[in-house]
Amino acid sequence: MSSVAIIGDIDTVSGFRLGGVKEAEVVNTAEEAITAFDKFLDDEISIIIITQVLANEIREHINRKIGSSVLPMIIEIPDKDGSSEGSSDQMNDLIKRVIGVEMVK
Template sequence: MSSVAVIGDIDTVSGFRLGGVKEAVVVKTADEAIVAFDKFLDEEISIIIITQLMANEIRNHINRKIGSSVLPMIIEIP
């Protein structure tokens, strides 16, 4: 694990891409967010940044997949 990934709306993802984050996915629905989240788990990303709005929509999925694990670190941004 050694990377950072972003899941969110176009504005959020664009900002992080400008900052140098290469692993980023624009999502509009909870289903798209789940697919992106699982993809980053499979790639062993160490930090997943996700917009708070989208994290709230897939909260149960995140908790089921991560549980009490320390990594990846999930950072929710407003």
């Protein structure tokens, strides 16, 4: 595992491709997002970046596939319309998964 991949809308994916991310999938539906996610899992990608909107649509699938494992690291980012509610909760969950300690406010 050593690379980064992006799953998202055309604008988000294009920006990451311009930034040098080679593994990228433009998706428009939850089914396409699941297919792309599974492909990157099979390719042993270490960091999967996905837009928050898509991650919310396939949340159960993501949780079922990766469970509590640290890798791949799933990073949810806002799409062109901005961030969704609960993004700070997702960051706390990510920190807990990576370091094993829950951050308290």
